[in-house]
Amino acid sequence: MKNRIKLELRRNPISFIFFFIGFAIIVFVVGTLFNMLYKQLIVSPAYFIAILKDQYVLKSIGLTLYASFLATILAVIFGIPLAYAIARNEFYGKNIIESIIDIPVIIPHTVAGIALFSLLSRRGTVGSIFGNLGIVFQDSLWGVVIAMFFVSYPLFVNSAKDGFVSVNPNFERVARTLGASQWKAFYQIALPLSYPHLISGAIMSWARGISEFGAVVVIAYYPMIASTLIFYRFNTGGLKESQPIAVLLILLCFITFLFLRLISRKKG
Amino acid sequence: MNKRKTYIKISALFLIGIMVALTAGCTGQTDTGQKTVLKVLIAGSLTSPMEKVEAKFEADHKNVDVQLEPAGSLECIKKITELGTQADVLASADYTLIPAMMMPNYADWYILFAKNEMVLTYSDKSKYASIVNENNWYKILDKPDVVWAFSNPNLDPCGYRTPMTIQLAEFEYEDDQIFEKLISSKSKITINEVNGTYVITTPEDLAPDTSKITIRNKSVELVSMVQEGGIDYAWEYISVAIQNDLKYVRLPGSINLSDVGYEKIYKKVQVKTTDGKTQTAKPIVYGITVPKNAPNAALANEFVKYVIDENGQKIFNEDGQPPVVPAKANDKTKLPQILQQYAADN
Numbered sequence: 001m002k003n004r005i006k007l008e009l010r011r012n013p014i015s016f017i018f019f020f021i022g023f024a025i026i027v028f029v030v031g032t033l034f035n036m037l038y039k040q041l042i043v044s045p046a047y048f049i050a051i052l053k054d055q056y057v058l059k060s061i062g063l064t065l066y067a068s069f070l071a072t073i074l075a076v077i078f079g080i081p082l083a084y085a086i087a088r089n090e091f092y093g094k095n096i097i098e099s100i101i102d103i104p105v106i107i108p109h110t111v112a113g114i115a116l117f118s119l120l121s122r123r124g125t126v127g128s129i130f131g132n133l134g135i136v137f138q139d140s141l142w143g144v145v146i147a148m149f150f151v152s153y154p155l156f157v158n159s160a161k162d163g164f165v166s167v168n169p170n171f172e173r174v175a176r177t178l179g180a181s182q183w184k185a186f187y188q189i190a191l192p193l194s195y196p197h198l199i200s201g202a203i204m205s206w207a208r209g210i211s212e213f214g215a216v217v218v219i220a221y222y223p224m225i226a227s228t229l230i231f232y233r234f235n236t237g238g239l240k241e242s243q244p245i246a247v248l249l250i251l252l253c254f255i256t257f258l259f260l261r262l263i264s265r266k267k268g
Numbered sequence: 269m270n271k272r273k274t275y276i277k278i279s280a281l282f283l284i285g286i287m288v289a290l291t292a293g294c295t296g297q298t299d300t301g302q303k304t305v306l307k308v309l310i311a312g313s314l315t316s317p318m319e320k321v322e323a324k325f326e327a328d329h330k331n332v333d334v335q336l337e338p339a340g341s342l343e344c345i346k347k348i349t350e351l352g353t354q355a356d357v358l359a360s361a362d363y364t365l366i367p368a369m370m371m372p373n374y375a376d377w378y379i380l381f382a383k384n385e386m387v388l389t390y391s392d393k394s395k396y397a398s399i400v401n402e403n404n405w406y407k408i409l410d411k412p413d414v415v416w417a418f419s420n421p422n423l424d425p426c427g428y429r430t431p432m433t434i435q436l437a438e439f440e441y442e443d444d445q446i447f448e449k450l451i452s453s454k455s456k457i458t459i460n461e462v463n464g465t466y467v468i469t470t471p472e473d474l475a476p477d478t479s480k481i482t483i484r485n486k487s488v489e490l491v492s493m494v495q496e497g498g499i500d501y502a503w504e505y506i507s508v509a510i511q512n513d514l515k516y517v518r519l520p521g522s523i524n525l526s527d528v529g530y531e532k533i534y535k536k537v538q539v540k541t542t543d544g545k546t547q548t549a550k551p552i553v554y555g556i557t558v559p560k561n562a563p564n565a566a567l568a569n570e571f572v573k574y575v576i577d578e579n580g581q582k583i584f585n586e587d588g589q590p591p592v593v594p595a596k597a598n599d600k601t602k603l604p605q606i607l608q609q610y611a612a613d614n
Contacts, residue, residue: 236423
């Protein structure tokens with residue numbers, strides 16, 4: 001597989017040109033981040049090392065990864081059926097449903113946060129019902145999760161939808177004619193074949209949740225997630241105290257995502 | 269089918285684009301092509317009157333686009349001193365931040381131009397809204413079913429003024445349990461008395477009991493939460509309460525940090541924030557300056573004039589932010605020529 005791509009690159013000059021032009025994006029990202037990483041890790045590592053020992057920072061980064069993970073699980077649980085239903089059916093108003101799914105991507109995050117707050121706060125219409133069940137969103141882990149979920153699920157749903165669309169429905173039909181139940185056709189044919197899309201959607205959704213600030217900070221200032229803490233430290237201690245946290249978060253996320261992509265590629 | 273969908277999506281986006289362009293066109297915000305941009309960093313609580321000053325200034329200077337950037341006062345100043353933002357005007361909710369953080373490197377003069385006071389805001393939806401008043405507010409905040417809020421003392425002056433006010437209430441109401449009941453038993457904020465001075469310490473992890481106390485970065489963020497009924501009471505400046513039509517309890521002059529007559533009593537309370545600084549309670553006075561590295565200093569000076577002249581005073585009065593009349597300068601000899609006649613020495 002790899003060799004074939006190399007050969008193609010050699011034979012096909014347009015690939016070279018495209019690769020060259022596209023590389024500008026990589027340079028842009030690496031340049032931006034490298035500047036920060038270099039300053040932090042090479043020029044003044046003392047602050048970075050101090051951060052590694054700061055329990056509050058570590059806890060907050062752990063919380064961020066964990067909460068976004070929970071948000072992604074929610075996105076997977078609710079997103080797979082939604083994506084499958086949309087991919088396999090044509091119905092009146094499908095465009096509207098698809099546009100609704102995309103809404104969280106469009107609206108400003110603070111607005112999303114306020115909307116969530118008014119619905120889910122202790123006194124909110126839905127929040128008070130959950131409150132009776134012992135689930136509180138205002139300034140709690142669940143508030144963080146729900147805000148992350150709100151902004152990140154479209155990435156998963158859209159990717160999953162693309163995945164299911166890419167699987168030829170005839171495969172499932174053939175399985176059905178061979179006696180498989182509808183459910184079996186779904187989880188033995190459609191699900192495994194769209195696996196790469198699902199994984200990549202889940203990774204993007206998780207990443208999106210980790211990066212969220214605006215929506216989370218309205219409904220759940222506490223417990224402090226990394227982006228809230230970075231914003232806070234920037235305001236109290238300036239760049240020198242906020243940047244090391246950002247660098248640590250970037251490194252952790254980069255390693256995790258690289259790892260996940262490697263695993264998923266092997267399986268896919 | 270897919271093609272059709274794409275068309276529909278593209279035309280929908282197009283429509284939205286047109287709508288956005290139209291709205292922006294009506295408010296005249298997008299047309300910055302040839303205009304000089306005047307960047308004005310302001311304390312969040314100044315947003316409303318500053319918008320009115322902005323409108324007046326832009327009406328008189330057609331080629332200038334004033335861009336207000338409201339944020340916490342500390343944040344505004346740090347943008348200049350840490351991020352290297354080139355701002356034309358800076359207005360802080362606590363004038364002392366200018367000499368403490370900007371002078372002498374980033375500013376060499378400032379003007380005191382407006383005052384404010386601490387109030388306890390609420391809405392019709394708030395618990396005990398019908399009975400709360402200036403004598404019982406601290407008992408109501410302590411009721412188990414009441415949720416109240418203030419902004420982060422380490423980020424927002426309104427935030428560190430809240431525990432100050434609550435401590436001052438102990439003197440006014442002659443009840444030495446108020447601070448303990450409202451603050452220290454429900455968070456990691458502590459208080460120590462040393463020779464008659466009360467030093468409040470606000471750690472980074474405030475660890476509030478979130479079923480009772482809500483904390484956010486800036487006090488203005490709490491406004492919509494009070495309006496939505498998510499919290500019952502929030503500590504704000506009176507200007508914010510008036511601009512947002514919130515109900516509020518007006519507190520005695522000895523605790524609301526607005527009365528210069530009580531300066532000696534205020535001074536007994538201090539707050540030590542996480543940046544290592546100690547804030548001493550004092551009357552709330554706003555300060556404005558033009559940073560030394562302002563790209564458009566002449567225009568910036570003129571904008572300051574618009575804030576402190578008679579018309580500016582009128583705007584601030586109407587927004588519940590009593591102006592300092594006449595405005596006072598730290599050192600009149602350092603003021604730009606154009607501002608000399610509008611300010612007196614402090």
